[in-house]
Amino acid sequence: MADKDVLAIVQMDGGKPAKAGLEALGAARELADALGGGTLAAVLGEKAGGAADELAAHGADLILYSEDPGLVPCMAEAHAGLLAAVISEAGPRAVVMGHTLRAKDLAGRLSAALDAPAATDCVAISADGGDIVATRPMYGGKVFARVALKAAPALLFLRPNVFSPSREAGKGAVREISHPVPEPRAKVESFEPRPAGKVELTEADVVVSGGRGMGGPDFSVLEELAAELSGAVGASRSAVDEGWRPHSDQVGQTGKTVSPTLYVACGISGAVQHLAGMSTSKVVVAVNKDPEAPIFSKADYGVVGDLFEVVPALTEAIRKRKG
Amino acid sequence: MDIIVLIKQVPDTGAAVSIAADGASIAAEGLKWVVNPYDEYAVEEALRINEAAGGGTVTVVSAGEARAAQAVRAALAMGADRGVLVNDPALSGADSLGVAKALAKAVSGMDFGLILAGSRAVDDEAGLVGPMVAQLLDIPHVSMATTVSLEGDSVLVEAATDGGTAVVRAPLPALVTAEKGLNEPRFASMMGIMKAKKKPLEEKDLSALGLSAEDVAAKSAVAAMSPPPARPPGKMISGDTPEQLAENLAAALADEAKVI
Ligand SMILES: Cc1cc2nc3c(=O)[nH]c(=O)nc-3n(C[C@H](O)[C@H](O)[C@H](O)COP(=O)(O)OP(=O)(O)OC[C@H]3O[C@@H](n4cnc5c(N)ncnc54)[C@H](O)[C@@H]3O)c2cc1C
Ligand SMILES: Nc1ncnc2c1ncn2[C@@H]1O[C@H](COP(=O)(O)O)[C@@H](O)[C@H]1O
Numbered sequence: 001m002a003d004k005d006v007l008a009i010v011q012m013d014g015g016k017p018a019k020a021g022l023e024a025l026g027a028a029r030e031l032a033d034a035l036g037g038g039t040l041a042a043v044l045g046e047k048a049g050g051a052a053d054e055l056a057a058h059g060a061d062l063i064l065y066s067e068d069p070g071l072v073p074c075m076a077e078a079h080a081g082l083l084a085a086v087i088s089e090a091g092p093r094a095v096v097m098g099h100t101l102r103a104k105d106l107a108g109r110l111s112a113a114l115d116a117p118a119a120t121d122c123v124a125i126s127a128d129g130g131d132i133v134a135t136r137p138m139y140g141g142k143v144f145a146r147v148a149l150k151a152a153p154a155l156l157f158l159r160p161n162v163f164s165p166s167r168e169a170g171k172g173a174v175r176e177i178s179h180p181v182p183e184p185r186a187k188v189e190s191f192e193p194r195p196a197g198k199v200e201l202t203e204a205d206v207v208v209s210g211g212r213g214m215g216g217p218d219f220s221v222l223e224e225l226a227a228e229l230s231g232a233v234g235a236s237r238s239a240v241d242e243g244w245r246p247h248s249d250q251v252g253q254t255g256k257t258v259s260p261t262l263y264v265a266c267g268i269s270g271a272v273q274h275l276a277g278m279s280t281s282k283v284v285v286a287v288n289k290d291p292e293a294p295i296f297s298k299a300d301y302g303v304v305g306d307l308f309e310v311v312p313a314l315t316e317a318i319r320k321r322k323g
Numbered sequence: 324m325d326i327i328v329l330i331k332q333v334p335d336t337g338a339a340v341s342i343a344a345d346g347a348s349i350a351a352e353g354l355k356w357v358v359n360p361y362d363e364y365a366v367e368e369a370l371r372i373n374e375a376a377g378g379g380t381v382t383v384v385s386a387g388e389a390r391a392a393q394a395v396r397a398a399l400a401m402g403a404d405r406g407v408l409v410n411d412p413a414l415s416g417a418d419s420l421g422v423a424k425a426l427a428k429a430v431s432g433m434d435f436g437l438i439l440a441g442s443r444a445v446d447d448e449a450g451l452v453g454p455m456v457a458q459l460l461d462i463p464h465v466s467m468a469t470t471v472s473l474e475g476d477s478v479l480v481e482a483a484t485d486g487g488t489a490v491v492r493a494p495l496p497a498l499v500t501a502e503k504g505l506n507e508p509r510f511a512s513m514m515g516i517m518k519a520k521k522k523p524l525e526e527k528d529l530s531a532l533g534l535s536a537e538d539v540a541a542k543s544a545v546a547a548m549s550p551p552p553a554r555p556p557g558k559m560i561s562g563d564t565p566e567q568l569a570e571n572l573a574a575a576l577a578d579e580a581k582v583i
Contacts, residue, residue: 011485018485073489076454077463102485104442105466108454111420117543118419120449133546138448139349142340143548151542185463186493189479193487200485229583247469247504248483253336253445254360254503262582273336279551283580285572299557301575303568313569318583321573 002091003152004037009083009097010055011074015047019203020098020158022058022165027125027158028096029059029166034127035093039170040064042086042177044071044079049176056172058165063174064090070181073188074102080109081182087114089179092153094132096125099157100202107157118155119147121257123162123280132156140253140276160203161259162280199232201249206231207260207278209251212238213267213288213307219245221311222266228315234258234278236268252277266307270295287311324379324473326369327430328403329440329456330362332387332394336445347545358394361441363401363508364501368471369439370402371506376473380404384429386414386422392524399519400511406524413529413536419447421539423455428532431460437478438498442467457498464498465491469505 008028010021017025025041032039041060043051048065055063064086070078083106087095097103099121111118119134123144126133132154134147149156194200201207206229208222219233226233235245237252251258253276263281267288268274275298278284286299287307296302303310334340335355343350358366366383373379383398385391386409395406409425417425430438438457443450450466457464465480469488472479477494482502493499511519529536560575562568576583 013485074484075491076466080458100485101467101483104450105454105484108419108423108451108456109458109464111451112423112455112458115420115542117541118449118451119543120451131546136448137551138548139334139340139446140336140448141551143342143349144551145347145545146547146549147543148546149543154543186465186491186497188489189492190490191487192489247502248488250503262576262580271337276336283576283582284554284557285576296557296559298554300554300580301572302557302559303572304559305565305568309565310568310572313565314572317566317569317573321577321583 003093004035005040005090005092006032006035006037006094006096007040007042007087007090007092009095010041010043010051011098011100011102012043012045012048012051017043017051017054018098020100020160023160023163024096024098024158025055025058025060026166027163029168029170031094031096031125031127037093038062040090040092042083044082045074046072052172052174057169059168059170061171061173063172064177065174066177068181070183073191075184075186075188076105076109077184077186078181080106080113082177082179083110084113085179086177087153094154094156096156096158098160100160103157107155111155114153116153116155117149117151118157119149120157122156122158125156137280140272141279159257159259159280161205199230201232201234201256202258204232204258205260206262207234207258208264208266209234209236209268210239210266211236211268214239214244217244221308225264225311225315228318229262231260236274265295266311268295269293270298324373324376324436325434326372326379326381327433327435327438328362328365328369328381328383328398329426329438329452330366330383330385330394330398331359331444332356332385332391333359333444333446336360342548347547356390356393358397359441359444361443361501364503364505365439365441366398366401366403367506367508368501372473382407382433384426385409386425395524396519397511399522399524400515401509402515405522408524408526409532410526411529413539416541416544417539418541418543419449419451420455421541423452423459424539425529425532425534426452427456427459428534429527436495440498440500442500442502453498453500462496462498463493465493466500467502468499469502471499471505
């Protein structure tokens with residue numbers, strides 16, 4: 001029965017399903033199992049059909065794909081138009097997608113196109129009676145709300161790094177999407193890819209952030225630690241406003257929300273607006289020379305010291321451990 | 324150009340937030356209310372566009388309770404020309420989609436070339452309403468703009484997306500949402516604040532927009548709120564030298580937390 005199904009929208013990244021896409025599929029599978037329905041995966045873009053085996057191995061019962069050239073580059077109008085048609089036809093109870101930058105562009109349009117309720121930045125989802133319930137931080141993470149989505153399909157956008165891919169295989173049927181892709185009016189004129197090897201902040205497993213305590217634009221000690229841990233470098237608003245780092249590196253209420261396995265705050269005092277962007281990180285480390293800095297009360301491990309001494313020593317200690 | 328800016332009144336980001344007796348909303352008493360920071364970028368950008376062009380109007384539109392008029396006045400004090408406040412009891416439990424429907428209806432009768440909104444509101448942290456309004460009005464949108472420029476009958480926007488930064492061109496009329504980095508909003512001058520008191524601010528309820536409560540009925544609602552999950556008390560790492568501190572921290576991260 002379709003009305004118990006859950007559909008995951010899986011994004012592609014360099015010809016493979018994106019990490020956030022597999023997380024969405026894992027969450028979809030879990031929700032579908034709770035509802036007693038099937039798990040669908042919709043995958044759009046270049047080489048989407050080639051992802052079928054991997055999606056089946058990660059829980060998809062039915063894979064719907066489209067490699068229509070109109071889907072590249074990813075424009076919200078084209079994707080929302082096509083997805084609205086696919087979702088209306090499949091009739092699932094819920095739709096799940098990673099809350100990546102593209103999803104942020106798409107979410108509102110898709111919700112309005114389907115006249116369906118949406119919850120963004122979810123950190124937990126469940127089925128509760130007739131409702132789908134999403135847990136999501138509000139007010140800069142000062143409260144967690146349980147939001148009941150009463151109508152179908154419930155659109156759920158998941159905070160990256162919070163949900164896990166499924167280890168159970170699905171039935172793995174494959175069908176090509178035949179709906180036409182609408183022509184988007186907004187068009188990409190040029191695109192500058194992120195430098196190779198640089199991890200996107202919101203999806204990084206490790207984030208090393210620097211604040212006003214960096215004292216200037218030289219973040220090399222943090223970059224070396226981040227490189228050692230294959231992580232990304234973030235910044236507080238003070239560091240961004242000083243012009244030391246680009247706006248796209250800012251973590252916090254008026255910046256990015258990150259949820260890495262490890263967050264290392266260096267020379268950051270721990271203002272509420274900064275905490276808003278990193279408080280769901282699994283393990284938080286603070287390095288600050290002021291033992292009274294508020295960040296220590298939000299950290300799992302605190303080090304009182306000069307970051308310019310502690311951070312390079314930490315990089316070295318980790319390097320040694322790896323042997 | 325005639326530009327519409329969607330602004331929302333939100334609690335100050337520094338405010339301590341407590342959960343109300345109903346367990347599903349925040350206690351409003353004693354909160355300081357401000358214009359959503361992202362919407363200030365949107366207002367500022369609208370003003371700059373028209374200042375550069377030497378003409379045009381800026382209309383701010385907000386949906387909210389009576390107190391949201393202060394937020395509209397704050398935008399008028401920055402330099403916007405007129406304000407519209409959509410205030411109706413039926414909107415008090417509305418979800419993003421209901422608010423977007425009211426806003427779309429409110430602006431659909433106006434002349435505009437561009438609508439600016441914030442990329443997200445720092446109360447519900449949804450990031451939905453801007454693109455929803457674009458969809459409901461059937462116009463293109465670009466979200467999370469870090470630069471905006473007008474070229475003839477289109478708008479050119481730089482915005483971050485997965486994998487890099489894109490420059491997107493959308494034909495007008497279009498909707499653009501503002502990200503941090505777009506500009507540095509001005510402070511209202513004394514003169515601006517005085518002038519704002521005399522600028523037109525129209526209040527409308529849903530029936531004035533030709534909408535019923537049913538048209539904006541919520542399909543989602545906050546069922547309960549709770550404080551964020553508590554983090555177990557942290558540990559201070561000990562050591563007499565930076566090397567010792569680093570070694571002990573690395574050991575804790577590897578052996579205890581198992582994250583490296
Ligand atoms: C509307 C609004 C939105 C905001 N949004 C954000 C946001 O998104 N993100 C954000 O981060 N902030 C945001 N802020 C700003 C926030 O309130 C703080 O001002 C900011 O986070 C402080 O940055 P900081 O911790 O780097 O600087 P500070 O508070 O100045 O702290 C610097 C710290 O570095 C330590 N230090 C100095 N030197 C060293 C050293 N050598 N070694 C170790 N430690 C050292 C000091 O002890 C101090 O604790 C916002 C504010 C407002 C009003
Ligand atoms: N009640 C409202 N009145 C006017 N604009 C709003 C309202 N709610 C949201 N918006 C606009 O939509 C943006 C995103 O809001 P949200 O989807 O709530 O995160 C805000 O930055 C505003 O520009």
